[in-house]
Amino acid sequence: MGKKVLIIEDKAGEATLVKILLKEAGLESEIANNGNTGLVKALELKPDLITLDLGLPDMDGFELCQRLKKEPSLSHTIIVVLSVIDDLEDIKKALKAGADDYIIKMPLPEFMARKIKLYLGMK
């Protein structure tokens, strides 16, 4: 049973990094490098989990989060915001927009993969 993860991230380096880290943890993932592609791919793949970067070039990350949450076909999808911003206001805003959790990227990227596995019930 392959759990699917969708990475919505515009910066190629970071997206690849997340992909590799997830792969090491035994998770298959796909990358969407902007908000619109992310929305399309989410509906197409119906992933178990979406990692969402807030600073997207074409769309407000919080708005995208809300839109993803409203999709009936994604009702079981877990949305985790991945951000380098550790501002409390941003975290509150993301959770209000429907995000299931907010992971601050720095300083240990490896930690993120473990957390995502936990969400997917794969200890």
Place this chain on the structure above:
Amino acid sequence: MTDTFAKKDISFKNRILFAVTIGNLLISIIYTVNSLNIQQAILYSELLKKAQITTQLAAKIGELPLITKNKALLEAEISELKTIPEISFIAFYDSTRTLIINKQQGILPDRSFDENYDKEALSIQEHLNLFDVLYPVFTSKAWEIPGVFDNMPQDTEKKELIGWVRIGFSKNFIQQAQRKLIITTSLISLGFSLIGIFILWQLLTIVTAPLTQLFTAAKNIKQGTYPNSLPVAFNDEIGMLTEEFNRMSDSIRERENMLNQKNNELKQFSYIVSHDLKSPLLTIRGFIGIIEKNIKKGSMESLPEYFNFIYSAVDHMHKLLHELIRVSKLEYTQFNNQIIELREMIQEIQTIFKLPLKQKNISLKISSELATVRGDSLRLREVFQNLIENSIKFMGQQPSRLIEIGIIKQEANNIYYVRDNGIGINPQYQKRIFNIFEQLDNKTEGAGIGLTIVKRIIELHKGRIWVESEEGKGSTFYFTLWETTTS
């Protein structure tokens, strides 16, 4: 901060009221005392006049009974006089100064006759509560003079002292009248004082209302809420103060708004900068970890790809820092205020872009109306350079490509513009384009710092910049310099 009102617990209004009330009281006292003196003088002189007439009348009445030594007649005659209220006693003496009659209970006050002897004049002695008036009673004996019926001269009339009349006039009436006067005057003074205080209070309320209003407004400003313009009723000192206060309040509010705006910009700036600088660091840190694991495992095939991510992250970060330094340089390098020939300057810039303009087949039109402007020439050059560069970058593929630089002349603030008929900007990005590191199209080079620099330079010239754009039709960047506030 100390409250000005706390220094003395008495308000301005109460202080004035207090002073006026004290003044009022003093004036009332002086007036009353003065009135009393005048009234006393009048009453005394009236009483003395009355005493004189009454005593002389009594002397006339007593003449016949004294001659005839008829005591009963004398009593009957003077009983009329006894009804005069001021009279406290009436006494008659015969020529030997023996008391004949005393119309009073008790004994009469002591009195010496010496100085009045034989003189037809009133002698008045004043006692604590009465005037003691003594008058001699004479009788004329004209018939005893020889030759009285033939050519008798008037002054040969012969007079004979037959006794004295002595009457006491009580001062009680004067004292009573004075007591009455004191009470009336006091009541009137009190009444007028109360009315005066009431009117003064109302007047002071009207006068101090604008001051109270100013005080409340100033307190509000201290707490951060700005009142609406205070009404100015009169063009007096307080009116002028209020007007000045309104202007001050407006300018503080304006400055605070500007400060808030700047603060927000700064917050956004540090937010973006920290975000954009953390991102490549994270990438570098992540890939180092992965490379380490790969080396430990002995799998080398992906390493070049991973190193490439690290290199580009380092390069990206280097570029960001370089741009950041450019922005901060704008603030700390010296600002040279000089007169600039705008048209000339833009024509010079045109030569820098000669090649890309030719390659992309773009015509650049510079308005002949552009004249001189005051500013820092190096910085303004950067403004036009950045805007032209932007227009070239986002020109698109339509056949007739045009960049126009011109001016809209206005009474207050001239508006300069750089217009292109390029690809335009999506409305949702129009607000963001001036933010630092904002890069709308990832494919084009540049960290998106150009418009941030332009905005900062315009702001250093006390101007504003904004964009109007329609996708597919082009963009126009407008800006002003040295804006004078409208208020």
